[in-house]
Amino acid sequence: MISIFTVYSDICKISAPAHWQIRRFKDIITSSRSGIWGDEEKGDANDIVCYRVADFDYSNLCLKFDNITYRNVLPEQANEKLLSKGDLLLEKSGGGEKMPVGRVVLVNSPLRAVCSNFIQALSVNKKQSARFVLYLFHSIYSNRINTLFFNQTTGIQNLKTAHYLAQEIFLPPYSEQEAIAAYLDKECEKIGRKIELLERKADAYSRLRRSLINRAVTCGLDPNKTFKTSKSSICTEIPSHWQEKRIKDIFTEKSIKGYPNEPMLCATQSKGVIPQSLYENRVVTAVSGLENMKLVDVGNFVISLRSFQGGIEYAYYRGIISAAYTILELDTNNSRDYFRHFFKSLSLIKLMKKCVTGIRDGQNINYTTLKYEHIPIPPTDEQKEIAAYLDEKCAKIDAILEKINTEVERLKELKRSLINEVVTGQRVIETESRS
Known part of the structure; x- marks a missing residue:
């Protein structure tokens, strides 16, 4: 054979x-x-x-x-x-x-x-x-x-x-197999400990990032502000000068179809709404029924089937997406950049988890329920100020996370290469049968 x-x-x-x-x-x-x-x-x-x-x-x-x-x-x-x-x-x-x-x-x-x-x-x-x-x-x-x-x-x-x-x-031979396995156990454990420490560090920075966003979009930036009781289920109190509105009062649901020649998009938790061709080097295959897919414009927000896990995604590109998704357009009196952060906040994700339908937990987000929920609305100028603050802080944290993730990937590749070289005989280790 x-x-x-x-x-x-x-x-x-x-x-x-x-x-x-x-x-x-x-x-x-x-x-x-x-x-x-x-x-x-x-x-x-x-x-x-x-x-x-x-x-x-x-x-x-x-x-x-x-x-x-x-x-x-x-x-x-x-x-x-x-x-x-x-x-x-x-x-x-x-x-x-x-x-x-x-x-x-x-x-x-x-x-x-x-x-x-x-x-x-x-x-x-x-x-x-x-x-x-x-x-x-x-x-x-x-x-x-x-x-x-x-x-x-x-x-x-x-x-x-x-x-x-x-x-x-x-x-x-068996004795050499055992020696190789013991060597790899030891070396992989060393690499694994380094990866674990880096992943813990990355998790701490990710939690800091989420905390910064959540505090800014529910409390604002002014440490001397006064508060009033909130009727929103997102938080118990909000700054006294903030308003509260239902999601449906500031967002319009869109369902525009018939644009089959637009690029196909996908909603990702890490990169927002981007072309499928840019997501993990994915190859876009021919799909039928493009006439029935929904049109998304830059600046729209997309509620995917799994939004309850990571919030509502911001569209960085124009294109078409599954008709199963909900497309929202913000009115011109509010800041897209502010809501780009707000819709990724822990408080909003927690709220979305209450608006889930389907046989399996988390199968679909029920926008019919979600759109009647009240959310805190800062004045427009303050929205822009909060967005600029979060852009700066998140960019610094993201740069640190990128360095950590690059090092983690390097270590994973080192582990992969080590195993590959030893079990294929490319790298010889000392064993009793060879000494």
Whole structure:
């Protein structure tokens, strides 16, 4: 059989030590079994822990246990699906554009458990190191070689598991596998600690940013102001000279269609409303029904299906967007820049969470309810002053966050490269078998 791990195999053939062997994944796996979802938890003896892809702590290549799911599975079904500590869990269905299907983590708990039907459980031969094989899977995934084995006929990515596991790999002797895994455990932990510290720092700056915005748009900037009781559910009191109006009184809902030649937009929580072509280098594919999409002008605000998570998005470009979204136009007596900040404030997001409809929590924002909510309105000049203040403060914080995120990405790439070089034999480490 000719392996189609073209990039990976070519690297290994050049760099792998001569004593490494060519094997296939399926030759070193003693058990490959699909997961089971079972029934809703019933509180009886058949309830069992069921790990989901949401439980993957992929940064550490293991499971996390902060939100364990229990499912009801009959013993005769559960017994053949039970997991053991040291098994590997292969994500075979799901994935997405940013995180394609095919991630693998280690079962790091002795709990009696099964995995969901979106996961394939793998038991590695005792003559091989499960942790080395785990790092090997990580190397293959980080090189996106797993994408060669997709079968995507719907919105869900499916990994052709049998085909994937039939591919050739290069393996050192067991003792060398264990030494490599121990080396990577140590080095990846060092990198992981640095990343964790930077992410904590970034989180602190992000919280500061949110706090600055929220205080400015609910209390203003003058420390000597007096307050009055608010009738808004956003805050209990507001500056005495501020007004309060319903959202519908200062925003007009737009629903203009019939502009199929305008660029397609997407609403993002990090960048506002921008062309799809600018979002994560996304390739825009042909879409039918463009006549029915809504027109968005620069300066409009867009309520997406997930606005309850990150506020209402500001449109930086003209184009068309899904008809499921609500498009709002601010009247000329108020500042767009002020509301660009206001609609990202914690108080506004908290309010939006109360205006949710749908079978699943957070499925849709009900603008019919939201538009009757009162919000605090500073005088126009003060709106502009607050917007300028927040633009300056947020720009400084954003610059710091960009530096932190750049360093985090550098460390993640360092970790990825390290794993890749060691498990493919490009970087040789000292082991007992080599010393």
